[in-house]
Amino acid sequence: MKPTKFSRFGTSHQAIWDWRAAGNFICGGAGSSLLAVSTFAAFPGVADGRLLLLAVLLIGAGLAFVWTEIGRPWRAFNVLFHPQTSWMTREAYVAALIVALLAAGAATGVAFLSHIASLAALLFLYCQGRILKAARGIPTWREPAIVPLIVATGLVEGLSLLVLIVTMQGAAVPAMFAALILLVALRAAAWLRYRSRMNASDMPLSTRRVLQSSHLAVLGVGTAVPLVAAALALAVPMAALAGALAALAAAVAGWHFKLLLITRAAQVQGYALGNKLRRGHPFAAR
């Protein structure tokens, strides 16, 4: 896009949210998705309690990262004051709901509660996407295509963790590899859509470079390797390790993308002259 006198200027990388914020999206995305996919895999029963515990710990770790980043940590509960419009508040409420439902499910043995918790986990993942979209000061975050991308990336991470764990336990089933192939393909589609939208925008050169390196990682490590390895695991029953490799590559690529998105591909909006010069009182049309 050729610069004009109305182009944005003064863009610089935001230095406000750092790796700790990325940690929330990485751990929260993986944990919430692990909860959802492990419950789905065990449906209509209840997933292994250790998996559910790991999922909750990951969500908690993500929130703990954020807690270390806020300026007034002892006021942290004020985060709950604005559910009307703030997706950060909604994320906090959903996290609390997940913990409450899982605790109630563990205490009563009612499977339905953990099923509801897994739906809440998907909502948590959606909240994470909306948190980024609502950040209107960062063009790479506010792009609407970020929401399906964050959701898809989270789902891949959760399923990848599940595949890794069950493979280590020697209990991997072909359906998991098939699901991984499906989700990895979905994430690639979400990524390509996001990238094409960003390429069509006036993003700065530095952002373009970061997204280009992400492109190679997401499509190479995060898509091609998992697709081939998972297909091999499906085709050759003895090649379970290939499935683990697929899961590892898919998860690492997602985490790498999120880290870059928050810490390196987040140039601020900058400033610009308005290209709509008007004359007359702004309320004249009322």
Place this chain on the structure above:
Amino acid sequence: MTRYVMVADLNRCVGCQTCTASCKHTNATPPGVQWRKVLDVEMGEYPNVERLFMPVGCQHCSDPPCMEVCPSTATGQRKDGIVTIDYDLCIGCSYCAVACPYQARYKVEEARFAYSDGPTENEALRFDERRIGVAQKCTFCSDRVDAGLERGLTPGIDPDATPACANACIANALTFGDLEDRESNVSKLLTENTWFRMHEHLGTDPGFYYLWEEK
């Protein structure tokens, strides 16, 4: 109804940063924090280059993205349009800062002063511990506006009811006033001149208008 806005005349602004200095003096903002600042903008390519000076800061939007995302309700909006921060509620998550398309918000983690040997007399007098670890930004000098209104003064006309930056401007490039009043200083300026607002496409409805005659 009242809607306070700022009008910046880019054809008048000389980039002297007196508004920046007066804001820093009035609000005792620490080094690196400029609630009001003036950008030195160069446009075009040699030899067809233009230069102008552009005052920026919080745009006191009608639809402020900072308020929408704030999880603690610390960011609010008065009936007169001024966007506020309740320092006692803010948790310092900086979500507002990444949501603001005008780079108007700051967070300071520890007390900092202009000189390393402690605060100046003015900084000591105006230091506010509540601003540490939370979001901060231009207030349109709402305390001056309110104090002036209590005395029956008119913001934008009477200096004691007008933001410090507009008072200090040597070129009369910054004008503060009530946009809802069709006879106000800002209404007349916008009626008689061409103007734009920054990043209007983002739907923020900013309360900062730039007068500009494009050459």
